[in-house]
Amino acid sequence: MTKTKALRWRTGDRWTSASEKRRRDILLAGKKIFFESGYQVASIDRIAEAAGTTKRTVYDHFGSKDDLLGEVVALASRELIDSLSAPDAVSKEPWDGLRTYVARVRKVVGRPEAVRFYRLVIAEAERRPELGRRLYETAFRGPERAVAAYLESCVAEGRVKSHDAAVLARIILDVAISNPCISGLTGVADAAENQLGHRAADRVVDMLEAALRLQKPSGGA
Numbered sequence: 001m002t003k004t005k006a007l008r009w010r011t012g013d014r015w016t017s018a019s020e021k022r023r024r025d026i027l028l029a030g031k032k033i034f035f036e037s038g039y040q041v042a043s044i045d046r047i048a049e050a051a052g053t054t055k056r057t058v059y060d061h062f063g064s065k066d067d068l069l070g071e072v073v074a075l076a077s078r079e080l081i082d083s084l085s086a087p088d089a090v091s092k093e094p095w096d097g098l099r100t101y102v103a104r105v106r107k108v109v110g111r112p113e114a115v116r117f118y119r120l121v122i123a124e125a126e127r128r129p130e131l132g133r134r135l136y137e138t139a140f141r142g143p144e145r146a147v148a149a150y151l152e153s154c155v156a157e158g159r160v161k162s163h164d165a166a167v168l169a170r171i172i173l174d175v176a177i178s179n180p181c182i183s184g185l186t187g188v189a190d191a192a193e194n195q196l197g198h199r200a201a202d203r204v205v206d207m208l209e210a211a212l213r214l215q216k217p218s219g220g221a
Helices: 018-037 044-051 055-062 065-082 094-109 112-124 129-156 165-186 191-212
Strands: 008-011 014-017
Touching: 014 018, 018 044, 018 055, 018 065, 018 112, 044 055, 044 065, 055 065, 065 112, 065 129, 094 129, 094 165, 094 191, 112 129, 112 165, 129 165, 165 191
Parallel strands: none
Antiparallel strands: 008 014
């Protein structure tokens, strides 16, 4: 093995340098410690220990604890986006596609790791409002835009009646996301509440379907 190859490790589907691997290890360790303890309690010493490196190396890669926090939030945002496919990848039938997508969004935003992400950002948002904006754009506006684009495409293809897609997307996602997010943030793990939230989201889609479904022309006599 050449010296160059000896300094490289396989990560996923690509080769990365030793330095890139170390940076990734620190980033993942930072995410773990920040999510578990919050920014204020987490220390660079703990992060370095979790990453199997030194405090000096953490600072060499990220400059400061605050800079590391920004990178962790960016990573968690990408992971959240990647966990959601677009509605049009689910079903060609508009309303089945929406129901499936909304159920997926509810599941993703209510995951324990997602809730830890929200708590971390919310706790620091007053001090660093750009992190709050990133969370908002990722966890809330991202799915909303995807639903609006999907509804607009359905109108363009003649599958549903013309409507204000942005408004309807907000209605759908407000109902869908509020329950798992609030339940998670407040620590209320209630199966009955979750089921009620699921039925409410489905009911909103049912009402929209009734209002916007195109009527098939009846056969002539």
